Amino acid sequence: MTMAGESSFYTLHYFPFSLYSLMTRFGLVLGRRLNPHTAPKVQIKLVNLHREENLSEEYLTLVNPRGQVPALTSQALASPLTxxxxxxxxxxxxxxxxxxxxxxTTIQSIMDKLYSFHAMALTTGREERKHGIPNRAAELLEKKDLGEHYRRTLEMKSVFHELCYNDMFTAASIENVEAKAREFVQELDSALNEYNKGQLWIFGDRPTILDAHAAALIARLMDVRRQDLLTQRVQEYAKGVLASEEWNEVTHGRTTLWNASLGHVADLNPL
Incomplete structure (x- = not known):
C-alpha cells in the first residue's frame, strides 16, 4: 500500500462509556449507513479511561494534550482532531x-444549543459531585522520573483540568447547565413536532448528524434518570433510536454507563 493510501485511514481514539465518544461513533455509523461509498475508513482504538491510558505519555504527547476522548488521528490530518x-x-x-x-439551519441551531453546556454537570452522581473530580495529572506530576516533554504535557493537562472542572459542580453552575439543557430539549421537541411524523429519525426516514449527538445525550440523561429535563416527545424519539440496528452497532446492547456486571472494559468484545 502506498503512503497516500495509508493516509486515507483514520483512528478514532475511543472509550465506550464516554458520552462524546458515543456521539462521534454513532455519527460514523449513521454516515456509513447513509452512503458507504463516501464513508471514511475509521478504525476504533480503545483508550481505557479506567486504566488512565488517556494520561499516558504517548496519548498526551501524540494524540491529545487535554487527555480527553474522543480524538481522531491520521496521516491525512494536519493535526489530531480532539x-x-x-x-x-x-x-x-x-x-x-x-x-x-x-x-x-435547524441542525446548526440545535447543535449549538447541545454544545452550549457540558453534560458531565448533569450526569455525574451526587457523591462524585460532592468530592469533585480529582486532578490526576497534578498527582502524576509528583513523580521524579518524568521526561521533560511528558512533564510539560501533564502540566498542560493539569491546568486544563482546573479550568474545566473546578467550578463545574457548584449550585450556580449546575443550575445554569440545567437551563441550557432544557433550551436544547425544547428546540429538539419543536423540531420533532414539526418534522417527525412517527418516523425513526428527527427529520423522517433518514438520519442526520443531529440524531447522532442528540440521541446519545438523551440516552445518557435517561440512564442517569434525569427525565425531569426531557419532554415526553423527546423520550419517545430516543427510545425508538435506542432500539435501532444503528445504535446497537455502536453499543452492542450496553447502556451508556459502565457497571461492574459488564466486566473490564479492556475485555469487551466487540468494543
Whole structure:
C-alpha cells in the first residue's frame, strides 16, 4: 500500500462509556449507513479511561494534550482532531448527506444549543459531585522520573483540568447547565413536532448528524434518570433510536454507563 493510501485511514481514539465518544461513533455509523461509498475508513482504538491510558505519555504527547476522548488521528490530518464537534464537522465535510441543505439551519441551531453546556454537570452522581473530580495529572506530576516533554504535557493537562472542572459542580453552575439543557430539549421537541411524523429519525426516514449527538445525550440523561429535563416527545424519539440496528452497532446492547456486571472494559468484545 502506498503512503497516500495509508493516509486515507483514520483512528478514532475511543472509550465506550464516554458520552462524546458515543456521539462521534454513532455519527460514523449513521454516515456509513447513509452512503458507504463516501464513508471514511475509521478504525476504533480503545483508550481505557479506567486504566488512565488517556494520561499516558504517548496519548498526551501524540494524540491529545487535554487527555480527553474522543480524538481522531491520521496521516491525512494536519493535526489530531480532539473535540467531538470538530470530528463531526470533519465527517460532514466527507459525508454531506449528514447535513441536508434544507435542514442545515435547524441542525446548526440545535447543535449549538447541545454544545452550549457540558453534560458531565448533569450526569455525574451526587457523591462524585460532592468530592469533585480529582486532578490526576497534578498527582502524576509528583513523580521524579518524568521526561521533560511528558512533564510539560501533564502540566498542560493539569491546568486544563482546573479550568474545566473546578467550578463545574457548584449550585450556580449546575443550575445554569440545567437551563441550557432544557433550551436544547425544547428546540429538539419543536423540531420533532414539526418534522417527525412517527418516523425513526428527527427529520423522517433518514438520519442526520443531529440524531447522532442528540440521541446519545438523551440516552445518557435517561440512564442517569434525569427525565425531569426531557419532554415526553423527546423520550419517545430516543427510545425508538435506542432500539435501532444503528445504535446497537455502536453499543452492542450496553447502556451508556459502565457497571461492574459488564466486566473490564479492556475485555469487551466487540468494543
Amino acid at each position: 473535540d467531538s464537534r470538530d470530528i463531526s464537522e470533519w465527517l460532514c465535510e466527507k459525508q454531506p448527506e449528514l447535513v441536508p441543505d434544507h435542514r442545515r
